[in-house]
Amino acid sequence: MERPGGKKTPGQRVSEIVDKTQGSQAWNSIFRPGSVFRKGYTDSPRNRSYVIMNSVLYHLHPVKVKRHAVKVSYTLCLGGLSFFLFILLTITGIFLMFFYRPTAAQAWNDIYTLQTSVTFGLLVRNMHRWAAHLMVLSVFLHMARVFYHGAYKPPREFNWVIGVILLTLTLLLSFTGYLLPWDQLALWAVTVGTNMMGYTPVFGDQVRFVLLGGKEIGTDTLLRWYVLHVLFVPFVTVIFLAIHFWRVRKDGGISGPL
Amino acid sequence: MTEIPEHLRKRAEAARAKAAEKAAEGGAPAEGAAPAAGAEEPAAAPSGEASRIPAHLLERSKSAKARKEGATAEPAAAAPAAAGGGGVATAVAAAAPPPTATGPGGHTQRLLTVVKAGSIQDVKATPVDKVHTWPHLLAVEFVASLLMLTFVLIFSIFVNAPLLELANINNTPNPSKAPWYFLGLQELLTMFHPMVAGVTIPGMGIFLLILAPYIDRNPNNKPEDRKFAISLFTMFLMFWAVLVIIGSFFRGPGFNFVAPWTQGLFFEL
Numbered sequence: 001m002e003r004p005g006g007k008k009t010p011g012q013r014v015s016e017i018v019d020k021t022q023g024s025q026a027w028n029s030i031f032r033p034g035s036v037f038r039k040g041y042t043d044s045p046r047n048r049s050y051v052i053m054n055s056v057l058y059h060l061h062p063v064k065v066k067r068h069a070v071k072v073s074y075t076l077c078l079g080g081l082s083f084f085l086f087i088l089l090t091i092t093g094i095f096l097m098f099f100y101r102p103t104a105a106q107a108w109n110d111i112y113t114l115q116t117s118v119t120f121g122l123l124v125r126n127m128h129r130w131a132a133h134l135m136v137l138s139v140f141l142h143m144a145r146v147f148y149h150g151a152y153k154p155p156r157e158f159n160w161v162i163g164v165i166l167l168t169l170t171l172l173l174s175f176t177g178y179l180l181p182w183d184q185l186a187l188w189a190v191t192v193g194t195n196m197m198g199y200t201p202v203f204g205d206q207v208r209f210v211l212l213g214g215k216e217i218g219t220d221t222l223l224r225w226y227v228l229h230v231l232f233v234p235f236v237t238v239i240f241l242a243i244h245f246w247r248v249r250k251d252g253g254i255s256g257p258l
Numbered sequence: 259m260t261e262i263p264e265h266l267r268k269r270a271e272a273a274r275a276k277a278a279e280k281a282a283e284g285g286a287p288a289e290g291a292a293p294a295a296g297a298e299e300p301a302a303a304p305s306g307e308a309s310r311i312p313a314h315l316l317e318r319s320k321s322a323k324a325r326k327e328g329a330t331a332e333p334a335a336a337a338p339a340a341a342g343g344g345g346v347a348t349a350v351a352a353a354a355p356p357p358t359a360t361g362p363g364g365h366t367q368r369l370l371t372v373v374k375a376g377s378i379q380d381v382k383a384t385p386v387d388k389v390h391t392w393p394h395l396l397a398v399e400f401v402a403s404l405l406m407l408t409f410v411l412i413f414s415i416f417v418n419a420p421l422l423e424l425a426n427i428n429n430t431p432n433p434s435k436a437p438w439y440f441l442g443l444q445e446l447l448t449m450f451h452p453m454v455a456g457v458t459i460p461g462m463g464i465f466l467l468i469l470a471p472y473i474d475r476n477p478n479n480k481p482e483d484r485k486f487a488i489s490l491f492t493m494f495l496m497f498w499a500v501l502v503i504i505g506s507f508f509r510g511p512g513f514n515f516v517a518p519w520t521q522g523l524f525f526e527l
Contacts, residue, residue, distance in 0.1 A: 072402075148491070156471070183423060192435065192444060196440075196452060197457070199453040
């Protein structure tokens with residue numbers, strides 16, 4: 001619609017700019033074919049496939065999945081939510097790392113300062129804590145769901161084994177994080193836990209020594225558990241997660257229907 | 259020589275055995291015939307299959323062949339032999355010089371094997387009802403993660419994570435409790451030696467979980483067909499759940515039993 005005097009309406013000008021941007025070389029080099037941000041994205045089977053194939057994140061998924069696999073009542077989203085909580089914990093955890101020093105002299109004060117003086121510090125710490133407990137719960141429930149559906153049966157036996165390993169890694173992640181605030185709760189929970197592991201037959205004392213970085217819980221323990229918590233165990237977990245997801249696809253998608 | 263497919267041979271044998279049985283049941287006169295039928299069986303076996311080709315067709319092809327080769331044998335003389343059974347027909351054919359373009363017995367067409375559609379088109383990948391991941395699965399995942407994020411966010415706004423006083427190695431709180439997921443083990447500590455409660459039982463638990471798919475050989479995944487596995491696993495879950503709940507809520511100072519509704523909670527997350 002041409003206005004008298006050849007002037008364009010603001011709406012026309014906006015759509016012109018959008019068209020120009022979406023048609024530019026830079027834009028098209030960023031968004032691969034099938035991206036919903038591309039010019040002229042339409043809902044077609046081809047574009048639906050491209051969305052998955054041309055995205056580094058989404059192509060964890062196959063282009064198509066069994067119809068029953070998208071039913072929430074079958075999976076209850078438990079595996080996906082466990083992974084989502086893992087991502088959420090990584091993000092909030094990185095935030096917390098900016099304000100935390102793993103020494104007996106500073107750890108508790110850092111947490112206290114984080115809660116009282118850092119913007120959103122308390123909120124992010126709360127989220128990290130509650131998401132951690134939720135992840136233990138959701139991984140556990142995911143295991144129960146998989147068992148009750150008989151999804152560990154051939155050809156998925158090995159993925160079940162990986163899953164059990166991931167469950168123990170989740171418990172380890174949570175338990176190593178438990179010590180870090182260096183308050184009475186942390187110290188004595190870990191004391192109880194490591195004393196138990198000290199009863200490992202034959203080399204119990206050595207196990208305890210390695211876990212504590214000494215004879216007693218102290219600043220060395222804190223550093224050790226910090227590195228385990230933020231680097232080592234997540235690193236191992238990510239590797240097993242990758243195998244777990246890859247095997248889901250290789251074993252023919254999720255199990256069922258019952 | 260016509261090769262008889264294994265399953266057809268077995269089927270024919272079974273049918274013959276059944277017929278013999280029927281004859282045996284038929285009455286006293288049949289009883290005498292039954293052993294005779296049994297004796298005939300091995301001899302009849304190879305010819306039985308060949309004679310499935312109708313006798314008149316065999317005869318026709320045989321006479322055609324004879325004419326073509328200009329053989330001296332009279333077609334009329336061959337006819338009763340062919341009618342007698344395929345076994346005879348093959349024998350005659352074997353005597354003649356092996357023709358190049360025709361099969362055994364001089365047939366231009368022969369039955370190689372009877373193949374059921376299922377066995378030759380063994381389609382393993384039965385068509386599966388599939389949907390596009392985008393939008394059907396991604397939308398569900400997106401909504402689920404949004405809901406989870408919302409829940410965590412709102413819960414975190416209203417409930418603070420515990421931060422007790424600074425760690426003090428000389429001041430043991432009473433009770434001292436492990437994180438909630440280890441409270442089942444701590445509960446076991448009250449009943450067993452620490453090595454059993456802290457190492458052996460959890461170790462066995464993990465080990466059994468890992469071995470579960472190799473122990474459970476039942477290929478079925480229908481709940482009604484795996485009642486034993488399901489009840490066993492439910493007991494396993496309940497065992498830990500009950501221990502964790504007792505350890506969390508029903509244990510107070512000195513790790514003695516308390517009732518949470520009278521003495522309050524001794525539990526920190």
